[in-house]
Amino acid sequence: MGRRPCCSKVGLNRGAWSAHEDKILADYIKAHGEGKWRDLPKRAGLKRCGKSCRLRWLNYLRPDIKRGNISPDEEDLIIRLHKLLGNRWSLIAGRLPGRTDNEIKNYWNTKLGKEVKTIPEQLNEERDHGKLKQRKSKASLRTEAPKELGEQSHPVIRTKAVRCTKVYIPQHQDDRMAGQNLEPRSNEQALESMLEDVDPADFFVDFDMQDLLLEVPADDVSRVCRNEPREDSNGVHGREGSNRMLSPRSGLSCHFHGAMLEEWRDGDGLQSKLASELNALASLLDLEE
DNA sequence: AAAGTGCTCAACCGCCGGAAT
DNA sequence: GATTCCGGCGGTTGAGCACTT
Structure with a gap:
């Protein structure tokens, strides 16, 4: 029982994409469009997993993608949306044209997540004066932000991660x-x-x-x-x-x-x-x- | 200059939900 | 209803680079 893997990983390239692979993928999608990711590598002649192709396209090769230089306005919007939605990166990304969920997630984990701290957390840090900080693993630093934010006066609304393609109007x-x-x-x-x-x-x-x-x-x-x-x-x-x-x-x-x-x-x-x-x-x- | 440490971010992994069978 | 397929998501990893000692 259970699911079969998305592809047999034997004989597939892994790791960073080469410029040649990028070109093959971009050309193929230009000609045939997105979708059918599972069969895409075979048809395009790529030794990659379909998921990997999808990710590469969505996060890097898409023509409308903006990369780097997140503006203060965008940053502010990310903070506010994160306060509201928690780690729903795809929903947040959907509000920032040209930005990918992966980029926002990375940006949060490396910058905003550390800057946006709760008052209780700051008090704890002052009280423990670094001891706690030392003990905190990288992983816990990454994952604690949404939980603690949820305990603030602005509770996170836990919605399902559904794509919002329709709007209900009373x-x-x-x-x-x-x-x-x-x-x-x-x-x-x-x-x-x-x-x-x-x-x-x-x-x-x-x-x-x-x-x-x-x-x-x-x-x-x-x-x-x-x-x-x-x-x-x-x-x-x-x-x-x-x-x-x-x-x-x-x-x-x-x-x-x-x-x-x-x-x-x-x-x-x-x-x-x-x-x-x-x-x-x-x-x-x-x-x- | 070399070694150690920290940071960034592309890529991977496992899981989930909806659709199809 | 059970199973499988597929796309999508969030969490995590690790290579490469920058900075510090």
Whole structure:
């Protein structure tokens, strides 16, 4: 019983890819497209495992890939998304156009995971003054971040690692959108355009609401509740139908959809509305589970 | 200059879930 | 329903490089 290995590993090349192998793989995929990874090596004439080909293509050879030079904005987004999603690298990568899950995972493990520390962890380190640090293995350093982050005031929402190709839009939202002639947007937006125009239904998937609200200055909240567009640092008002909030910590901006704000404002107050929206999200996640 | 140590990141591994049979 | 196939995911490894002693 059990599964047979993805390929017989006898006689296959392993380790770093040569330029020649890269060219064969890239040429083959250009001609025949992605998929059928299992048979691809044989058909392309590569002495590689299908999985290895897939990985090489996705992480290195894809034409739209961005490598290195992760910008501060991207870094900030990674931190925030990690806070929300935990080690769901593929989900995080899906929000960073051109970035691969492997790159983000590596970046986190080598840089951000060490920088983003919890206060309890910092206290422990101060108390133990290096003793604990010495004992910590590399492996535990790598894996502890999400767990400990999950114990912070911003609990990680444990979703399933499902590809988000469809967005559930509640009926009332759908009606409003139809009424306003708004189109749902793809999840695969460029970073800036994603921040420019967040789909209301996408919104809960993208951000930690509690975190977001905590970061928003009180006057911004009241301004938003009055549906007054905020003037950002460039002196540009939010677009019609959405209001921009600038996060004081990150400098990143977020938009609230006008209809959504209208709904919040007209309800029983932000708190109860937020609670019900979060309940809806929880139900959605339960369904997914 | 040599040895030791730390860091980065491409690649591998094992497992999982959905689809097909 | 059980089994197999396949694509995809997150965790881990190790070669190569940079830096320090």
